[in-house]
Amino acid sequence: MLKIDFHDETNSIDEAFVDLIQRVLAFAAEKEGVIGDTEISVTFVNNTQIQELNRNYRQKDKPTDVLSFPMEEPGEEELDIHDEELPRMLGDIVISVDKAEEQAGEYNHSLEREFSFLALHSLLHLLGYDHMEEKEEKEMFQRQEDILHEFGLERS
Known part of the structure; x- marks a missing residue:
């Protein structure tokens, strides 16, 4: 089960946004096969x-x-995300509320979708996805869109 510890340094985030991000990230973790007690923080x-x-x-x-600040880097010594032996801390996600509001306007979609997109993007990084190369970028961004679409948050 994914446990998320939320921190609002801006004192501006509505509980509805926290609830939505909680649901999106739990949905994504399930889709990615994350099992066992796994924790992340969102600030x-x-x-x-x-x-x-x-x-x-x-x-x-x-x-x-x-x-995204991963607590585990992929390697021989690390546990697999599908290993449920221990409670694990995947890492930290830090979202700029200012940038999210700005980008929601730029992309002409809701703040709910922007927060969800940013949180999901960061979670995928914590799970090992990257976009340094074109092939990786296509795969990661397609995965984001697939998860958001299946969750019900499509682009406007």
């Missing part, structure tokens, strides 16, 4: 806070929409 911040994290961890001194 909502503003652009200043995410810019500081982006600068410190990625050496990019600008705000971004979402950051």
